[in-house]
């Protein structure tokens with residue numbers, strides 16, 4: 001029934017025609033079934049770049065991390081808080097039904113896990129990150145959600161304070177906080193888009209976090225219930 005419905009969609013039909021041309025010997029329904037089965041078992045990850053500063057290092061670094069998870073077979077979505085519909089919450093619209101906010105939140109939360117890439121702003125995380133959290137539905141948004149953290153900073157603390165303050169909040173909101181964090185200090189001196197991280201230790205720490213967080217996401221986490 002579901003497959004029949006798919007077949008009525010013209011974009012999918014075009015796709016099927018091209019598949020039939022390429023793999024004439026394979027049945028189109030078999031291929032769709034295969035795709036659905038593979039995507040069902042694929043874990044999904046949302047990476048959130050947690051600043052709204054245009055041209056941020058945070059977003060550049062999040063883009064660097066994304067393919068590392070994809071290479072391990074995860075389906076990864078990258079979201080930047082630059083796109084948070086901030087104008088729609090002006091004036092304090094807590095608890096209001098705001099379609100743009102709901103869509104943004106759903107895009108972030110419809111996933112098996114979240115990686116937050118957090119820059120250090122005034123010894124903390126950017127204000128837009130707290131605003132985003134304050135407009136998530138309460139109390140279930142982060143409930144039982146596996147999360148990992150990467151901190152970056154111009155200074156020598158690598159976003160340690162920013163990440164630890166964020167961990168306190170998501171802990172309060174009952175997330176599963178992955179214990180392996182990565183902190184990149186003096187970001188501009190150790191990273192370029194062309195060559196990635198220049199410091200071997202940072203490369204190794206990031207690679208380790210990616211591998212272990214991907215493995216962590218393979219677990220079946222106990223469902224939490226606030227009763």
Ligand SMILES: Cc1cc2nc3c(=O)[nH]c(=O)nc-3n(C[C@H](O)[C@H](O)[C@H](O)COP(=O)(O)O)c2cc1C
Nearest residue numbers: 053056057058119120121122123152153154155187
């Ligand atoms: C408003 C603001 C506050 C900042 N405060 C700090 C800070 O407290 N400590 C620090 O090491 N870097 C600080 N920085 C620099 C950022 O950590 C640095 O640019 C980093 O590479 C990531 O920020 P970005 O994603 O906005 O580029 C600040 C930057 C901004 C825009």
